[in-house]
Amino acid sequence: MIAARILIVEDDRIVARDIQNQVSRMGHVVVGLSTSGEEAVRLAVHHQPDLVLMDIRLDGEMDGIEAARRIREAQRIPVVFLTAYANDEVVQRASRTEPFGYLLKPLEEPQMRTVIQMALYKQASDAKLRMSERRYAATLASIRDGVILCDRDGRVDFMNRVAEAMTGWTAAEAAGRPLTSVFVALDEETQEPQEDFSALVRRSGAHAPPERLSRLLPRGDTAAGRAGEDGTGGPGIAVEERCSAIIDDRGEVAGSVLVFSDLTQRRRVAEALRTAQADLAHAGRLTMMGELAAAVAHEVNQPLMAIVTNAGTCLQHLSHPEPDLGKTRAVAERIVRDAQRAGDVVRSIHALARRTPADPGWVDVNALIVETLALVRAELRRARITVETDLQAAPPWVHGDRVQLQQLILNLVMNAIEAMAAPDLPLRRLCVVTTSGDGGLAVRVEDSGSGLADTDPEVLFRALYTTKPDGLGMGLSISRSIVELHGGRLTASPGTQGGSVFEVVLPVAQGET
Numbered sequence: 001m002i003a004a005r006i007l008i009v010e011d012d013r014i015v016a017r018d019i020q021n022q023v024s025r026m027g028h029v030v031v032g033l034s035t036s037g038e039e040a041v042r043l044a045v046h047h048q049p050d051l052v053l054m055d056i057r058l059d060g061e062m063d064g065i066e067a068a069r070r071i072r073e074a075q076r077i078p079v080v081f082l083t084a085y086a087n088d089e090v091v092q093r094a095s096r097t098e099p100f101g102y103l104l105k106p107l108e109e110p111q112m113r114t115v116i117q118m119a120l121y122k123q124a125s126d127a128k129l130r131m132s133e134r135r136y137a138a139t140l141a142s143i144r145d146g147v148i149l150c151d152r153d154g155r156v157d158f159m160n161r162v163a164e165a166m167t168g169w170t171a172a173e174a175a176g177r178p179l180t181s182v183f184v185a186l187d188e189e190t191q192e193p194q195e196d197f198s199a200l201v202r203r204s205g206a207h208a209p210p211e212r213l214s215r216l217l218p219r220g221d222t223a224a225g226r227a228g229e230d231g232t233g234g235p236g237i238a239v240e241e242r243c244s245a246i247i248d249d250r251g252e253v254a255g256s257v258l259v260f261s262d263l264t265q266r267r268r269v270a271e272a273l274r275t276a277q278a279d280l281a282h283a284g285r286l287t288m289m290g291e292l293a294a295a296v297a298h299e300v301n302q303p304l305m306a307i308v309t310n311a312g313t314c315l316q317h318l319s320h321p322e323p324d325l326g327k328t329r330a331v332a333e334r335i336v337r338d339a340q341r342a343g344d345v346v347r348s349i350h351a352l353a354r355r356t357p358a359d360p361g362w363v364d365v366n367a368l369i370v371e372t373l374a375l376v377r378a379e380l381r382r383a384r385i386t387v388e389t390d391l392q393a394a395p396p397w398v399h400g401d402r403v404q405l406q407q408l409i410l411n412l413v414m415n416a417i418e419a420m421a422a423p424d425l426p427l428r429r430l431c432v433v434t435t436s437g438d439g440g441l442a443v444r445v446e447d448s449g450s451g452l453a454d455t456d457p458e459v460l461f462r463a464l465y466t467t468k469p470d471g472l473g474m475g476l477s478i479s480r481s482i483v484e485l486h487g488g489r490l491t492a493s494p495g496t497q498g499g500s501v502f503e504v505v506l507p508v509a510q511g512e513t
Contacts, residue, residue: 004050005031009040011059022109037062044071056083068097078123145261150198154179168219185214197243198256211242238263306338362397372409385428398506400486411479412445412502419449441508448499
């Protein structure tokens, strides 16, 4: 049994003493007796009892119901009403104070014992629930994601501070409003209004998508096409939404919780990382070229100097009135040997630069294309390029180095993106197609850029040839080297409707994995 400190409010002193005796026999402590509502409120503040036994009809201006209301509002102390009669109006008024029970006079001790114990248990349970709610609210308030809770009708029940800041609504303003009026989101790709995610989750349950990318519009903003706050050109800010259904004890959906995070900083970091990686790769290519040039200069210098020296000696011999042809021949033979040695050095360094596949295996080219397009999704979106793919349903497998083949596809896709960089270009379309036949797999990358004009396509594959102010002229050259290393071929041609087409043909083997 729970022992409690109890305040008794009863205007009949004889009845009050009788209740005090019964309560004391139960093991509880009576902290005070009151005959009026005004005094009951003061004693409750002073003694902070665990329970108040409150007569409804009291002397004075304040009846028991009003006194109970004030006590509950100020101290959250549970109240059990005592009454000899109760009509519907009185019961209705009393119920608004959230009483913990009713005791009908004359009071019987077993009934009183039961009602008091149930009230104390309920108070303890409510206290645990309130503490749990405080912990829950503090936890939601401390996380960095926005959180919105909705009821079963899709109306806002709760918002944390991050959600308030991101939507422009305060929790008080949003309470009871439909989520669609507080969280207004557009599809990030199409810029069309998104379906209310909480409604989708409530309707689909476990079959709803686990997350989606959207653009959250600020409060009152419905204009599309305005530059976004994250600098990506779309309206609003990019967010990642996650939504889950709230299931009640009967297994039915009682509401939903929407969690959304701002992707602005994450994307800025990712963009900075990509830029740093590109700069590092650029520096690496320059370093590799410098090392290659230094190696060529160092290794070829000696045979070239020998050639120059022997050529001078040969000329001296030939300048004599009667040259010694035997000595002259020997010197000329040394010149030939030194020239051959210089050529061997160049071919050796060239073979080192064109390494064989480091980790050969069977590669699914379709999957590689999809993965590569995902890697450059930000560049495609920033350049407003539409991507079309036509990948054959049952692709053959190419035997080769996966990293080198991905670098090949990446070079061709980035080359197409750069070809469509002109600001006045009416159409920006990238098309990637795979086909097979005659024992080979063809990958065709077509863009709608400025095209090849009168340029000889073969010139594009020359090392250090570039039409870009900041280009090295190595991308297509390296791409052709990779293709030839895998036994294939790489060609360039004008597109049928402008632009250019680069086609890779690689040998394949069916059914290998």
